[in-house]
Every structure is written in structure tokens, then in C-alpha cells.
Amino acid sequence: MELDPLLAENRDNWDSRVPVHLGPNGYRQERYVDDPTWVSEMVRFDQPLLGDLTGLSVVHLQCHIGTDTVSLARVGPSEVVGVDFSEPAIEAARDLAARTGANVTFVVSDVYNAAVTVGREFDVLYTSVGAIGWFPDLARWAANVAGLLRPGGRFVFRDLHPAAWPYEAVDGQVVPHYWYWKRDEPLVEDEETSYLGDGKVTSPRANEWSHPVSEVLNAIIGAGLRLDRVEEHEGCDWPMFGELSPQEGDQWFFPDHLRDKVPMMWSIAATKPE
Numbered sequence: 671m672e673l674d675p676l677l678a679e680n681r682d683n684w685d686s687r688v689p690v691h692l693g694p695n696g697y698r699q700e701r702y703v704d705d706p707t708w709v710s711e712m713v714r715f716d717q718p719l720l721g722d723l724t725g726l727s728v729v730h731l732q733c734h735i736g737t738d739t740v741s742l743a744r745v746g747p748s749e750v751v752g753v754d755f756s757e758p759a760i761e762a763a764r765d766l767a768a769r770t771g772a773n774v775t776f777v778v779s780d781v782y783n784a785a786v787t788v789g790r791e792f793d794v795l796y797t798s799v800g801a802i803g804w805f806p807d808l809a810r811w812a813a814n815v816a817g818l819l820r821p822g823g824r825f826v827f828r829d830l831h832p833a834a835w836p837y838e839a840v841d842g843q844v845v846p847h848y849w850y851w852k853r854d855e856p857l858v859e860d861e862e863t864s865y866l867g868d869g870k871v872t873s874p875r876a877n878e879w880s881h882p883v884s885e886v887l888n889a890i891i892g893a894g895l896r897l898d899r900v901e902e903h904e905g906c907d908w909p910m911f912g913e914l915s916p917q918e919g920d921q922w923f924f925p926d927h928l929r930d931k932v933p934m935m936w937s938i939a940a941t942k943p944e
């Protein structure tokens with residue numbers, strides 16, 4: 671299916687990040703090959719909310735190069751399917767699965783068509799960290815989340831907190847710089863570097879959309895899911911801008927004067943009613 675031009679631009683951007691993320695100081699895929707018990711920090715962080723996955727089927731939306739997908743496969747499910755719209759990302763994910771012997775499969779699909787393209791339902795849908803900012807329309811996103819879950823299936827999500835989204839370092843000061851409220855037009859960014867990896871991003875243009883708390887929760891409720899739990903976190907998985915400081919393992923935090931004033935990330939768990 672034809673992608674909206676702005677989403678196609680995002681796909682070019684993600685395609686061109688793949689070699690950067692596979693290279694020096696990137697996602698370090700070899701860790702998963704060298705240590706068959708290694709589970710990514712991201713999945714470890716989310717395990718309490720994911721709960722016991724033993725014997726369950728899991729779909730991992732926006733799986734990127736498969737490091738979290740392989741990690742999920744290591745914590746109990748009977749099967750894991752990763753979905754992403756970037757062909758080079760899925761190619762790298764399949765390569766990682768082959769090198770680790772992980773019981774995972776992958777499907778190339780954009781999220782707006784994922785329920786139809788994947789064509790089946792799962793016990794758990796997981797998506798995290800860098801998920802919803804890529805979508806102008808969260809109702810379509812949530813409809814596909816619901817469409818990939820069986821009745822009784824669980825949705826587990828973690829992403830940047832909507833209240834943290836406006837913050838940016840301007841002249842060395844971390845301030846609310848972008849809009850919090852929903853806008854039709856995207857925030858357009860041209861960045862030749864990525865959040866991991868030393869290489870140059872050859873398609874630097876990316877389009878992102880802000881989503882207020884109410885919009886996210888109402889999209890999930892509107893898709894027919896029942897909210898089970900909402901959590902807010904002080905730390906972030908990546909240095910969103912240089913002024914964040916790494917503390918407490920792999921988490922990054924606002925400067926001290928903001929740390930107790932602004933949440934950095936949030937998690938949501940929801941269930942598709944039987």
C-alpha cells in the first residue's frame with residue numbers, strides 16, 4: 671500500500687539509520703550472539719509490566735533491527751513476530767535471528783496496515799521507546815494495535831512522556847521549546863547523526879508528531895481496549911539531548927533543576943476485552 675509522503679520520508683530516514691546502528695557504537699548486535707542469555711535493557715525495564723510471557727504469542731511492533739525482539743524470545747514466549755516498515759531493518763533483524771538461533775519471525779509492514787498485513791492475533795503486543803511520534807493519526811495506530819490482539823490479549827507500551835516531548839536544549843538551557851498540544855503539521859528535523867552509532871544518516875529528514883496524554887489514552891480507549899495501568903518514569907532510555915545525564919544504569923535524566931518537575935517516559939498496559 672502507498673505510504674503518505676511524510677511517512678515515506680520517515681521510512682527513508684529509518685532505512686538509512688540501519689547501517690549506522692549496525693556499525694561502531696551502535697546497537698551492538700554481537701552481544702546477543704556472544705551471550706545467549708543477554709536481554710536488552712529496554713526489555714528488562716519493561717518485564718514487570720509485560721508479566722510472565724511463558725508460552726504466549728507476542729507481536730513486537732516497530733521492532734527495528736530485532737535486538738528487543740530476540741530479547742523477548744529469551745524471556746519465555748512460545749513465539750515472537752517482529753513488525754517494522756523498514757526493509758533494511760527487517761533484513762538486519764532476520765540476520766540477528768539466524769545468528770542467535772532465536773525463535774522469531776519478521777514481517778515488513780507499516781503500522782497503519784499491520785493488522786491486515788500480519789493477518790492474525792496475538793496474546794501480547796509490545797511496542798516501546800520511539801513508537802508513537804512517527805504517526806500523525808493515533809486512532810489508526812490504536813486500531814491496528816487492537817486488531818493484532820486476540821480477545822483477552824494484552825497491550826504493553828512505553829515511550830517518551832508527552833510532557834517531556836516539548837523540551838529541548840536551547841543555548842545550553844533545557845526549556846519547553848516545542849508544542850505540547852496536537853498539531854496537524856509535523857516537527858521536521860534534519861539530523862545527520864542518530865541516537866546510537868558513529869556513521870552519517872544519509873536521509874536525515876524525519877517528521878514527528880506530538881501527542882498529548884489525553885489523545886494517547888483516548889486513542890487506546892477508542893480502539894476498544896481497557897486501560898489496566900499507567901506508569902510515569904523519571905529516566906529516559908536515550909540521551910534525547912546532550913544536557914541529560916546518565917545515572918542509575920542505562921537511564922538518562924533531566925538536569926537536577928527539572929528532574930523532579932517533568933516526567934521523562936511513561937508506560938501503559940491495556941487489555942482487549944473478551
Ligand SMILES: C[S@@+](CC[C@H](N)C(=O)[O-])C[C@H]1O[C@@H](n2cnc3c(N)ncnc32)[C@H](O)[C@@H]1O
Pocket residue numbers: 677680684685712732733734735736737738753754755756759779780781782798799800801804
Ligand atoms: C526508535 S525505533 C524503536 C525501536 C526500539 N525501541 C529499538 O530501539 O530497537 C523506531 C522504529 O519504528 C519504525 N517505524 C517508524 N514509523 C513506522 C511506521 N509508520 N510503520 C512501521 N514502522 C515504523 C522504524 O523503522 C524504527 O525501526
